[in-house]
Amino acid sequence: xxxxxxxxxxxxxxxxxxxxxxxxxxxxxxxxxxxxxxxxxxxxxxxxxxxxxxxxxxxxxxxxxxxxxxxxxxxxxxxxxxxxxxxxxxxxxxxxxxxxxxxxxxxxxxxxxxxxxxxxxxxxxxxxxxxxxxxxxxxxxxxxxxxxxxxxxxxxxxxxxxxxxxxxxxxxxxxxxxxxxxxxxxxxxxxxxxxxxxxxxxxxxxxxxxxxxxxxxxxxxxxxxxxxxxxxxxxxxxxxxxxxxxxxxxxxxxxxxxxxxxxxxxxxxxxxxxxxxxxxxxxxxxxxxxxxxxxxxxxxxxxxxxxxxxxx
Numbered sequence: 001x002x003x004x005x006x007x008x009x010x011x012x013x014x015x016x017x018x019x020x021x022x023x024x025x026x027x028x029x030x031x032x033x034x035x036x037x038x039x040x041x042x043x044x045x046x047x048x049x050x051x052x053x054x055x056x057x058x059x060x061x062x063x064x065x066x067x068x069x070x071x072x073x074x075x076x077x078x079x080x081x082x083x084x085x086x087x088x089x090x091x092x093x094x095x096x097x098x099x100x101x102x103x104x105x106x107x108x109x110x111x112x113x114x115x116x117x118x119x120x121x122x123x124x125x126x127x128x129x130x131x132x133x134x135x136x137x138x139x140x141x142x143x144x145x146x147x148x149x150x151x152x153x154x155x156x157x158x159x160x161x162x163x164x165x166x167x168x169x170x171x172x173x174x175x176x177x178x179x180x181x182x183x184x185x186x187x188x189x190x191x192x193x194x195x196x197x198x199x200x201x202x203x204x205x206x207x208x209x210x211x212x213x214x215x216x217x218x219x220x221x222x223x224x225x226x227x228x229x230x231x232x233x234x235x236x237x238x239x240x241x242x243x244x245x246x247x248x249x250x251x252x253x254x255x256x257x258x259x260x261x262x263x264x265x266x267x268x269x270x271x272x273x274x275x276x277x278x279x280x281x282x283x284x285x286x287x288x289x290x291x292x293x294x295x296x297x298x299x300x301x302x303x304x305x306x307x308x309x310x311x312x
Contacts (some may be wrong), residue, residue: 001066006026
């Protein structure tokens with residue numbers, strides 16, 4: 001058996017080349033018939049590498065009798081059927097910690113772009129509207145309240161940045177972490193108190209559509225939604241209605257419910273800023289993430305402790 005890694009995602013910038021001396025690499029995105037390629041080598045596949053949007057389903061797991069480890073090229077593991085992996089005793093690893101600073105930068109970039117109309121202003125200059133009059137006024141960040149949903153590593157990094165801009169930080173999550181910010185047990189109440197609602201919590205069943213029509217209504221016509229967590233956290237239909245009706249001021253989105261496909265209705269809205277899931281997309285951070293994926297796979301097959309195992 002040629003031990004094979006099934007790569008559903010390319011872990012740029014490093015790639016999986018460091019493992020080629022130890023494993024065969026099946027790069028699924030290069031295959032004309034991905035399903036046939038998996039079937040031909042299903043007995044050889046001992047590891048899977050998958051990034052966000054690349055689903056590791058129960059069906060796929062059950063089709064690979066010799067699968068031992070799944071390396072997720074991301075912090076979130078909502079794209080993996082963890083129950084199916086657990087039942088088979090398959091190890092799952094992710095890349096926590098290293099993404100926090102860059103993802104927080106992306107969140108702040110979205111906040112600034114919305115508040116100061118940066119994207120809109122760029123277009124305003126490029127299409128020569130400036131001679132016809134000034135761009136409509138933006139919004140100051142000073143003395144505004146940012147409500148953070150999920151005060152983990154990313155949320156804490158967003159909080160630190162927001163404080164530098166003179167913002168008041170509050171947060172919501174499953175428990176009070178004893179942080180130096182006000183904790184809101186109820187998301188609805190925090191949305192009412194927030195000018196910017198930042199989502200930095202994990203995806204999955206527990207958080208699916210937690211930001212619904214009621215939360216958006218509570219955020220109100222002067223409030224902005226920022227999502228750098230997972231697209232599944234937001235009810236996209238409710239968000240489209242809220243944006244269309246201007247019942248919220250705007251939204252900055254890095255993640256979507258059906259990536260890489262984005263609701264086309266968002267494209268024509270001038271009160272949204274859209275990014276293609278680039279929260280951690282710097283050479284430095286993606287390099288660290290790739291290193292973790294590779295080191296976890298090596299550790300597993302050498303019988304060493306995993307670097308960043310996902311709890312069973």
